[in-house]
Amino acid sequence: MSEQGLRITDQRKTLAKLFAEAEGYLTAKDVYDEMGRSYSGLSFDTVYRNLRVLHELGVLEQFVFEDGIKFKVHCQEAHHHHHLICLQCEKTYPLVFCPMDTGCKVPDHFQVVKHKFEVFGYCQDCRTEQQT
Template identity: 45%
Template sequence: MNVITAMEILRAKGYKHTDKRKDLLELFAKEKRYLTAKEVLEAMKPLYPGLSFDTIYRNLSLFDELEIIEVTELEGEKRYRFGCATNDHHHHLICLTCGKTKHVHVCPMNEVAVKKNDFYVTGHKFEVYGYCANCME
């Protein structure tokens, strides 16, 4: 995902182009890692001093609904990042310190035997948590 594509998705779904939304998307493009809503608010405050958590959460929820961003939960807190640019099926390694991710192109669902008449799978998520080489030092 990139800012231009994200803005096109918003426009196609009938949402307004605003500088706040564009700046928020540019933050995700720059960071390339999972961010908490608090980190997003702190990064945006210099540009928009009166910005509230409500505005941040509303836009994050919209971006999630439109599949512009991905959401995960670490240590009981939701974290957000741009959706992956690749369309191939993959999962992530996630650094617990810096939030950076790495693709894993192996899927454990291939090993799960699910009978078609017993359970209908609509989706799944597989994440591995740990520390990247930079954060281990």
């Protein structure tokens, strides 16, 4: 954050620590509720603005689930990839396949500058659990 000219505040340190210790995804409300215990007067707008900044800096990834937007620490894969996400336990697996690389037909008049592609389903553990 400091490399991008942002001040490192106690709130931002707490936010970074919260995501570093989180095992799964967090919603803005999760973050707001957790940080509100330590910072009275914290506004939801401040939380969301900081989440957006961390996403823009590439620190956090943002995912759209059926129940809303969730954030997670950016994965450490060095190459371009996508994700398989379990809808029950939210485990995330890298998917090295990219549909854009397989002849995805984009009209000539449209320039792609970025894209997202996630596949949602159930991991083997959760499928086995559902069957018992």
